[in-house]
Amino acid sequence: MDKKSDIIEKRKKKLLDLKKGNINLYPNDFVVSHSVGDIKKAIEEAPDYLAEDDPVFAVAGRMMAINRFGKASFIRFRDRTGQLQAYVRKDKIGDKAYNLFKQLDIGDFVGLSGGMFKTRTGEWTLLVKELKLVCKSARPLPEKFHGLKDPEKRYRRRHIDLIMNSDVRDIFIKRSRIIQAMRTFLLDRDFLEVETPMMQTVPGGAEATPFVTHHNALGMDLFLRIAPELYLKRLVIGGFERVFEINRSFRNEGVSTRHNPEFTMLEFYQAYARYDDLMDLTEEMLCHLARNLTGSTSIQYQGNIIDLGVKWRRISLASALEEFGGIDAGLLNDRKGLLEFASSNRIKVTKTGRLGKIVTKLFDVLVEPKLLQPTFVTGYPVEVSPLSRRSDISPELTDRFELFIAGHEIANGFSELNDPNDQKERFLQQVADREAGDKEAHYMDKDYIEALEYGMPPTAGEGIGIDRLAMLFTDSPSIREVILFPHMKPVERDKG
RNA sequence: GGGCCGUUAACUCAGUUGGAAGAGUAUCUGCCUUUUAAGCAGAGAGUCGCUGGUUCGAGCCCAGCACGGCCCA
Numbered sequence: 001m002d003k004k005s006d007i008i009e010k011r012k013k014k015l016l017d018l019k020k021g022n023i024n025l026y027p028n029d030f031v032v033s034h035s036v037g038d039i040k041k042a043i044e045e046a047p048d049y050l051a052e053d054d055p056v057f058a059v060a061g062r063m064m065a066i067n068r069f070g071k072a073s074f075i076r077f078r079d080r081t082g083q084l085q086a087y088v089r090k091d092k093i094g095d096k097a098y099n100l101f102k103q104l105d106i107g108d109f110v111g112l113s114g115g116m117f118k119t120r121t122g123e124w125t126l127l128v129k130e131l132k133l134v135c136k137s138a139r140p141l142p143e144k145f146h147g148l149k150d151p152e153k154r155y156r157r158r159h160i161d162l163i164m165n166s167d168v169r170d171i172f173i174k175r176s177r178i179i180q181a182m183r184t185f186l187l188d189r190d191f192l193e194v195e196t197p198m199m200q201t202v203p204g205g206a207e208a209t210p211f212v213t214h215h216n217a218l219g220m221d222l223f224l225r226i227a228p229e230l231y232l233k234r235l236v237i238g239g240f241e242r243v244f245e246i247n248r249s250f251r252n253e254g255v256s257t258r259h260n261p262e263f264t265m266l267e268f269y270q271a272y273a274r275y276d277d278l279m280d281l282t283e284e285m286l287c288h289l290a291r292n293l294t295g296s297t298s299i300q301y302q303g304n305i306i307d308l309g310v311k312w313r314r315i316s317l318a319s320a321l322e323e324f325g326g327i328d329a330g331l332l333n334d335r336k337g338l339l340e341f342a343s344s345n346r347i348k349v350t351k352t353g354r355l356g357k358i359v360t361k362l363f364d365v366l367v368e369p370k371l372l373q374p375t376f377v378t379g380y381p382v383e384v385s386p387l388s389r390r391s392d393i394s395p396e397l398t399d400r401f402e403l404f405i406a407g408h409e410i411a412n413g414f415s416e417l418n419d420p421n422d423q424k425e426r427f428l429q430q431v432a433d434r435e436a437g438d439k440e441a442h443y444m445d446k447d448y449i450e451a452l453e454y455g456m457p458p459t460a461g462e463g464i465g466i467d468r469l470a471m472l473f474t475d476s477p478s479i480r481e482v483i484l485f486p487h488m489k490p491v492e493r494d495k496g
Numbered sequence: 497g498g499g500c501c502g503u504u505a506a507c508u509c510a511g512u513u514g515g516a517a518g519a520g521u522a523u524c525u526g527c528c529u530u531u532u533a534a535g536c537a538g539a540g541a542g543u544c545g546c547u548g549g550u551u552c553g554a555g556c557c558c559a560g561c562a563c564g565g566c567c568c569a
Contacts, residue, residue, distance in 0.1 A: 005505080005506060005541085005542095006505080006506085006523080006540070006541040006542090007505080007506045007522070007523050007524095007541070008506065009541095010523065010524070010540090010541090011506090011523080065532080065533090067531045067532065067534055068528085068531095068534095069528050069529055069530085069531070069534085069535095070527070070528040070529070071528080071529055072528090072529035072530080072531095073529090073531085074530075074531045074532065074534090076532080085531090085532075087529090087530075087531090089529060090529080091529080105522095105523090106522080119530050119531080119532090120530045120531090121530075121531080121532080123530095123531095123532080125530085139506075140506050140507080140522060140523075141506085141507080141522085142506075142507040142508080142521090142522085143506085143507040143508055143520080143521045143522065144507090144521065144522080144533070145507095145508075145520085145521065145533060146507070146508040146509085146521085147507080147508085148507070148508090149507085149508065150502095150503090150507090150508090150564085150565095151564070151565060152503090152563070152564045152565080153507090153564095155564090156564095160507095164507090254497095254569095257565095257566080257567095348569065477566095478565090478566095488563085488564085489562090489563065489564090490563095491545095491562080491563055491564095
C-alpha cells in the first residue's frame with residue numbers, strides 16, 4: 001500500500017541497520033515509576049526537595065521534539081498525562097547510549113531515568129541519567145507547527161490526529177466524561193444499566209431504514225438495531241422499573257455534519273414517571289453535565305451563548321409552528337392548505353404522506369433551526385408517534401416532547417404507550433404506511449405486543465443523542481469531530 | 497441526488513498568460529553541552545488524485561471518474 005517515499009524508505013533502512021546492530025526496536029522491559037503528571041505534581045508540592053540526584057524518576061513517552069547540540073540535546077516527550085522536557089547529555093548517559101540516541105527520531109518512544117533540575121530559563125527539566133529506546137517509529141510525524149490539518153487525513157488516520165492535535169484529544173476526553181457523568185447521574189437515581197440486542201429480527205423503536213445482515217448458521221437475515229426501545233420496555237415489563245442503555249444504533253441513511261450511520265444514544269425508562277417528569281429530569285441532567293464539564297451552566301456553541309441554567313421553554317408543536325414558522329394553527333388540520341403553504345415556501349414534502357408527516361417536515365425546516373436556547377416541544381400528533389401514549393386531553397396528540405438546543409434535535413421522550421390493543425392498531429397503521437411506500441414506517445412486532453399484554457406499568461422513556469450532545473459541549477460544528485472513527489468511504493490503495 | 501470548493505514532497509502550503517515543479521517543517525551530512533518554532537553550512541526528496549481530450553508544449557484549459565469539505569434536498 002505504500003507509495004515510494006524517500007523519507008519513509010530512509011527511515012525503514014535505518015530501522016534495518018539498527019536491527020543489524022543488535023538493537024531491540026520493540027523491547028518490553030522498561031519499568032515506569034512515574035508519569036509526567038506525577039513529576040509535575042512533585043514539582044508543585046515540594047520544589048525545594050528536588051535535586052538532580054534524588055529522587056530519581058523513571059518515565060516513558062513519545063518524543064515530540066528534539067533539539068540537538070552535538071554532545072547534548074533537549075527533547076520534549078509526552079505521555080497520557082502531559083508533556084515534559086528532558087536534557088540528554090553524552091557525559092551523563094555514556095557514549096554507547098548517546099550514539100543510539102543520535103539514531104532516534106521524533107515520534108519514537110523512550111524510557112528516561114533521572115532527576116529534575118531547572119534550566120537557565122527556569123523550566124523544570126529531567127536530567128537524563130539513563131535513556132532506553134522503548135519503541136521505534138517507522139514513519140515520520142507531521143510537521144510541528146501545523147500538525148495534521150487535512151480533515152480527510154485526520155479522520156482516516158485518527159491516531160496521527162490524536163498524536164498531533166491536543167484539542168482533538170480534549171474533545172474525546174470530554175466526550176468520555178459526558179458519558180461517565182450521565183451514567184453516574186442515572187445510577188445515583190437507582191437506574192440499572194443494561195445491554196440489549198444490536199442484531200434484531202424485527203427492527204423497531206424508530207422511523208428509520210435499517211441495515212440488513214445475515215446469520216449463516218441460522219440461515220436468516222437480521223437487522224442492526226435502529227433503536228433499543230422495544231427491548232428496554234420489555235425489561236420494564238419484566239420488573240426492571242428503571243433501566244438505561246448507552247450504546248450504538250445504526251440507521252441506513254445519508255452521511256452529513258449531523259448524521260453518522262452508527263451513532264450513540266442514551267435511552268432510559270422510568271416506571272411511574274410521566275413525560276413531564278422526564279423534561280424536569282433532562283434539565284437537571286444537562287445542567288449537571290455542564291457544571292461537571294465547564295463549571296458553568298452557560299456554554300458557547302458556534303458563536304451563540306446557550307444558557308442551560310434558566311428554566312427551559314416548553315412550547316407545543318402547534319404554537320411553535322405559529323410563532324416561528326408563521327403557520328396559522330387553524331391550518332394544521334388542513335391538508336390542502338399545508339401543502340399549498342409548503343410549496344409557496346419551496347419546502348418539499350411528500351404529497352402522499354400523512355398529515356402529521358407534513359406538519360413535522362414543516363417544523364424541521366421552519367422551526368428547528370431557530371430553537372437556539374433549550375426548548376421542549378410538545379404535543380406531537382399520534383400518527384408520527386406510534387409508541388407514545390395518547391394525551392388524555394386531546395387523543396389525537398401524544399404525551400411526547402422533543403428537546404432542541406442550538407437548532408439541533410437533542411432528545412425525544414414520551415409517556416409510553418402501554419395499551420397493547422392501541423399499540424397493535426398503531427403498528428397496523430405503520431404497516432399500511434409501509435405498504436404505501438413509506439420505507440421508514442415501523443414493522444409489526446407481534447412479540448412486543450404480546451409482551452405488552454402481560455402489563456407494562458405506566459412508564460416514561462427518553463432517548464438522548466450523545467453525539468449531538470458532545471458536539472454541543474465541545475463547540476464542534478460536525479458530528480465527525482466527536483466520533484473517533486467516523487464513517488468514510490474506502491479509498492483505493494496502490495496495489496502491492 | 498444537486499451546487500460550490502479542494503486534492504502538488506512525509507506534513508503545511510505557494511505555483512503568474514499554458515513554456516525546465518517551489519518554500520517552510522521533517523529527513524540526510526558536517527559543526528555545536530541550557531535549547532524551547534535553537535542556530536550555521538550543505539544535500540537528497542514529486543505518478544502535481546485517476547483516466548482521457550485540446551495543444552508544438554498541460555500542475556494550470558476541457559470532459560469524465562474517485563475521495564474529501566461546506567451548503568442544499
